[in-house]
Amino acid sequence: xxxxxxxxxxxxxxxxxxxxxxxxxxxxxxxxxxxxxxxxxxxxxxxxxxxxxxxxxxxxxxxxxxxxxxxxxxxxxxxxxxxxxxxxxxxxxxx
Amino acid sequence: xxxxxxxxxxxxxxxxxxxxxxxxxxxxxxxxxxxxxxxxxxxxxxxxxxxxxxxxxxxxxxxxxxxxxxxxxxxxxxxxxxxxxxxxxxxxxxxxxxxxxxxxxxxxxxxxxxxxxxxxxxxxxxxxxxxxxxxxxxxxxxxxxxxxxxxxxxxxxxxxxxxxxxxxxxxxxxxxxxxxxxxxxxxxxxxxxxxxxxxxxxxxxxxxxxxxxxxxxxxxxxxxxxxxxxxxxxxxxxxxxxxxxxxxxxxxxxxxxxxxxxxxxxxxxxxxxxxxxxxxxxxxxxxxxxxxxxxxxxxxxxxxxxxxxxxxxxxxxxxxxxxxxxxxxxxxxxxxxxxxxxxxxxxxxxxxxxxxxxxxxxxxxxxxxxxxxxxxxxxxxxxxxxxxxxxxxxxxxxxxxxxxxxxxxxxxxxxxxxxxxxxxxxxxxxxxxxxxxxxxxxxxxxxxxxxxxxxxxxxxxxxxxxxxxxxxxxxxxxxxxxx
Ligand SMILES: [Zn+2]
Numbered sequence: 001x002x003x004x005x006x007x008x009x010x011x012x013x014x015x016x017x018x019x020x021x022x023x024x025x026x027x028x029x030x031x032x033x034x035x036x037x038x039x040x041x042x043x044x045x046x047x048x049x050x051x052x053x054x055x056x057x058x059x060x061x062x063x064x065x066x067x068x069x070x071x072x073x074x075x076x077x078x079x080x081x082x083x084x085x086x087x088x089x090x091x092x093x094x095x
Numbered sequence: 096x097x098x099x100x101x102x103x104x105x106x107x108x109x110x111x112x113x114x115x116x117x118x119x120x121x122x123x124x125x126x127x128x129x130x131x132x133x134x135x136x137x138x139x140x141x142x143x144x145x146x147x148x149x150x151x152x153x154x155x156x157x158x159x160x161x162x163x164x165x166x167x168x169x170x171x172x173x174x175x176x177x178x179x180x181x182x183x184x185x186x187x188x189x190x191x192x193x194x195x196x197x198x199x200x201x202x203x204x205x206x207x208x209x210x211x212x213x214x215x216x217x218x219x220x221x222x223x224x225x226x227x228x229x230x231x232x233x234x235x236x237x238x239x240x241x242x243x244x245x246x247x248x249x250x251x252x253x254x255x256x257x258x259x260x261x262x263x264x265x266x267x268x269x270x271x272x273x274x275x276x277x278x279x280x281x282x283x284x285x286x287x288x289x290x291x292x293x294x295x296x297x298x299x300x301x302x303x304x305x306x307x308x309x310x311x312x313x314x315x316x317x318x319x320x321x322x323x324x325x326x327x328x329x330x331x332x333x334x335x336x337x338x339x340x341x342x343x344x345x346x347x348x349x350x351x352x353x354x355x356x357x358x359x360x361x362x363x364x365x366x367x368x369x370x371x372x373x374x375x376x377x378x379x380x381x382x383x384x385x386x387x388x389x390x391x392x393x394x395x396x397x398x399x400x401x402x403x404x405x406x407x408x409x410x411x412x413x414x415x416x417x418x419x420x421x422x423x424x425x426x427x428x429x430x431x432x433x434x435x436x437x438x439x440x441x442x443x444x445x446x447x448x449x450x451x452x453x454x455x456x457x458x459x460x461x462x463x464x465x466x467x468x469x470x471x472x473x474x475x476x477x478x479x480x481x482x483x484x485x486x487x488x489x490x491x492x493x494x495x496x497x498x499x500x501x502x503x504x505x506x507x508x509x510x511x512x513x514x515x516x517x518x519x520x521x522x523x524x525x526x527x528x529x530x531x532x533x534x535x536x537x538x539x540x541x542x543x544x545x546x547x548x549x550x551x552x553x554x555x556x557x558x559x560x561x562x563x564x565x566x567x568x569x570x571x572x573x574x575x576x577x578x
Contacts (some may be wrong), residue, residue, distance in 0.1 A: 012509045014369055016181050046189045053174055053374030061379045065153035068122035076244070084241055086132040092238035093183050093229055 003031045101300040101338070103331050104308055104356065106258035107267050107323075109273055111156045111283045112291040119224045119250040120148030120191065120378075127245035128289065129440075140248035142186030147377055150175075154222060154250035155381060157196065158392050160200025161252055161544050162220040164276050164398055172382045173198045175222075175375040175564065184226040185218070186247055194372040197221030198383070204276065205400060206268040207418050209261070215269055216257030220296050225249040226324035249354050252282070258297065263327035270294055270320040271422070272399070278424045279396050287319050294323055299344075300334045309334070312343040314358055316351050326351040330358050410440035419448050425462040426451075432469035437476055446472060451488060454497045464499025467493075475503040484502075487560045489514050516563045518570070524562070525570045528553040548570060 008028045019027065035061045070076075071087050082089040116174050121139035126521040141147045159169060176194035202217035227247040229240050254273065260266050274285040274292055283292045299309035314330060317323045334344050353570040397405075399421045406417040406427070421427050426447065431535045433443050451472075455462060474491060478484045484507055485491065495506050507513055515521055528550050536544035547568070554567045 001212070010369075013369065014179070014181075054379055055375070056379065058379035059382050062150045062155065062381075063122070063151035063153050065117050066462065067117040067124040067126075069122045070135050070137050073131070073133050073136075076133050076141060082240075086134070087241035087243055089232070090183050090240050090242055093231065093240045 003028055003035060098304060101331070101335050103261060103263075103298055103300050103327070104258050105260035105262075105327060107254075107260070107266065107269060107298045108295045108297075109254045109256075109270070109286070110225075110293045111254065111273075111277050112279070113250040114283050115151055115153050115156050115157065115250055117151060119154055119222070120150050120248055125249045127249070130245055132241075132243035133245065135245040136247070140186075140326055141244055142177070142188070142247075143485055148191065148375075150378060150381065151250060156391060157250070157280075158220065158222040158252050159383070159386040159388065160280050160395060161254070161277060162202065163284055163388070163392060163395065164280055165199070165202040165204055165217045165220060165254070167199035167217060167220055169383050169388050170382050171197055171198060172196065174380040175370045175378045175558040177375050178223075178370045178372055179395045180370055181225075184229050184247075186227060186244060187191075189521060190223055190226070191378070192223035192253075192372075193221035194378075198381075200432055204269070204482045206265055206272050208268045209264045211268075213259075213265065213564065215259045216256055218255045220252060221249050223253055225251045252277075263331070266296065266327055267320045267490040270323050270422045274320070275399050275422065275424060279398060281396065290318065293318060294517055296323060296327060296333075298327055298330050300331060310346050310348065310364050312344065312358075313348045314387030315361075318353075322351055322353055324355060326358055329356065333358065357541060381507035407431075407536055410434065410444075412440060412444055416441075416444045416448065418555055420444060420454075423455075423462065429469050429472075430463055433472050436470065439474040439476070442476060443472070445478065446493075450493045451497075454494065456486070457496075465497050467497045468500075471496045471500075471503060478507060482516065482563070483507065483533060485514050485560060485563065488514065491560075512561060514563050515558055515561050516566055518566065521562060521566055522570050522574070525550075525574055526556050528557065529571075529574060536575060539571070 004011070005024060005028055007022050008031060011018070011031075012027075077083050077086065079090065080088045113125075115125050117123060118135075118140055119138050121133045123137050123140055124130075125135075127135045139148055142420065162169060173193065173196045175191050175474060177189040178192045178194070179189040181188055197219045199220045199500055200218065202220070203214045204217065205212045205214055207213075225246050225248065226525070227242050229242055232239050232241060256269065260269060274287070277283040277292070278285045286292065296314045297311050298318060299311045301307065301309045305343065312330060314326050317326055319548045328350070338342050346359075348361045350361050351553070352359050401485075403414075403417040403421045406412045407414060429451075430440075430447055433447075434440050437443060451462070451467075454465070454467075472493075475496070478492075479486060479489050488507075491501050492506050495501065495510075496503055499506075512536060532550060532553060535546045537551050539550065550571055551567050552563060554562050554571075555564060569577050
C-alpha cells in the first residue's frame with residue numbers, strides 16, 4: 001500500500017520533524033512497507049475478539065491520594081537548556 | 096441587536112481542577128497556588144522518558160461523583176488515551192486524557208433562566224491532566240517564554256455540554272450551576288479567577304426556526320461567568336452584523352479581551368486538529384463496579400435541585416425563593432440554621448435575599464467570608480418582632496453585624512438604636528415639629544394627607560429613624576385634631 005508524499009510530510013509536521021527531500025523519499029518507501037505488513041495482519045478475522053489496548057492483564061491499578069515530596073528545584077532544572085530564576089526559559093511562544 | 100431574527104446555538108467545554116491533595120499521575124502536591132516555580136515537580140509530571148504514571152483514585156472518584164451529579168451514565172469500563180499535540184506547556188508532547196471510553200456520558204443539568212427551568216445536555220465528563228504554566232515576557236524588543244511545571248499533571252475534569260444553550264444569560268447560568276454543583280460535591284473550589292474553573296465556548300447563529308447550524312466560532316480564555324455572557328453577547332452581535340452585511344462568518348478561534356469587551360481573532364495557522372489519539376499503554380483500564388458506584392452515590396452531598404425542591408416542600412417557599420436560597424454555596428445552610436431557631440421561613444428568606452445578598456454584592460464576597468452568623472440574623476429578627484427596633488434601623492444594624500460580627504443586641508444598646516415608643520418623649524418631639532412647620536400643620540387640619548406624612552418624616556428625621564412611626568402618626572393626629 002503506497003503512502004503519498006503529502007502524507008509523509010503531514011505526519012512529519014505533526015511530529016515536528018524537519019525532513020530533507022531524500023529523507024522524505026526514503027520514509028515514504030519504508031512507511032509503505034510497514035503498512036503493507038500491517039495489511040497482512042489485517043487479513044486475520046478478528047470480528048469475535050474485543051479490541052485490546054493492553055497486553056498485561058491488569059485492571060484498576062490506582063494509588064491513594066497522598067502527596068509525597070517532589071524533587072529539589074535544582075534537580076528539576078538540571079537539564080534545562082536555559083533558565084531564569086527557577087523557571088525554564090524557552091523561545092517565545094507568542095510574538 | 097437583531098436577536099429576534101437570528102438564534103444562537105451555544106455549547107460549552109468546561110475544565111474543572113479537582114481538589115485532590117496529589118497530582119493525577121504522580122504524588123507531587125497538587126496545591127501549587129502561591130508555591131515557588133517548579134517546586135511541585137518530579138520526573139513523571141516533567142514528562143521524562145521512561146517514567147510510569149499511576150492513577151490517583153480520588154481523582155477518579157471525584158470525576159464519577161461529578162458525572163453522577165450531572166445525571167450521567169457510567170459505563171462498565173473506562174480507559175485513558177494519549178492526545179498528541181506539540182505545545183511548550185505540554186511536557187510529554189501528549190496529554191493523558193480520555194477519548195472513546197470516558198468515565199461518564201449522556202447527562203444533563205437544569206438552569207433557571209428565560210422562563211426556565213431548562214435542561215442542558217451533558218455529552219461527557221471525563222478526566223485528564225492540566226498543563227504547565229507559560230509566562231510570556233518581552234524585554235528590549237525581544238520575547239521569550241518562561242515555563243513553570245507546578246500545574247503540570249494536576250487532575251482536570253472536562254465537562255462537555257450539548258449545543259442546547261440559546262442565550263448568553265443561559266450560558267452564564269449554566270456556568271454558575273456547574274460551579275455550584277462541583278462546589279457542593281466538594282470536588283473543586285470552582286474559583287474562576289484562580290483558574291480552577293475555565294470555559295471555552297462554541298457559538299454559531301442561524302435564522303430563527305431553521306435547522307442547519309451556522310459556522311461555529313470558538314471563544315477561549317473566559318475566566319468568569321460574567322465574561323462568558325459578555326463575550327457571547329458581543330459575538331452574537333458581531334456575527335449578526337457580518338451576515339446582515341453580506342459577509343461570511345469564518346470558522347476560527349477567538350480570544351476574549353476583557354478590558355476592551357471584544358473578541359479577537361487569534362489568527363493561528365488554522366488547521367484541522369489531528370490529535371492521533373491512542374490508548375495510553377502505561378495505564379491499565381479502570382472497571383467501574385456497581386458496588387463502587389453505589390457507594391459513591393450514597394456519599395454524595397444533597398445537590399442544589401434536590402435542596403430547592405425540599406425548601407418548597409418543607410418550608411412552603413415559592414420556586415423563585417427556593418432557587419435564590421440554593422443558588423450559592425453556603426446560603427442554604429445559613430437559611431436552614433436560621434429557620435431552626437426562628438419559625439418564619441418566608442421572613443428569613445426575604446432578609447437573606449434582600450439584605451444579605453445586597454451586602455454580598457456590595458462587598459463582592461461570599462457568605463463564608465462574612466462574620467455574620469444565622470444566630471445574628473435571628474436575634475435581629477426577634478428585635479424587630481418585639482418592637483425594639485424598626486425595619487429601617489434593623490438594616491443599619493445588619494450592616495454593622497456583617498462588618499463587626501458583634502451581636503445585634505449589643506449594637507442596638509451601644510449605639511442607642513432602640514425604637515422610641517415612650518409617648519411622653521414622642522409627644523414633645525411631635526409638638527416641636529408642629530411648631531417648626533406651621534404651614535404643614537395648617538394643611539393637615541385642612542385635610543391634606545401628604546402634609547401628615549411630611550410631619551411624620553420630620554419627627555423620624557429628628558430621632559434618626561428611632562421613633563416608632565405608627566405611634567408618631569397617632570400623636571400627630573391627636574395633637575392636630577384637638578389643637
Ligand atoms: Zn510529579
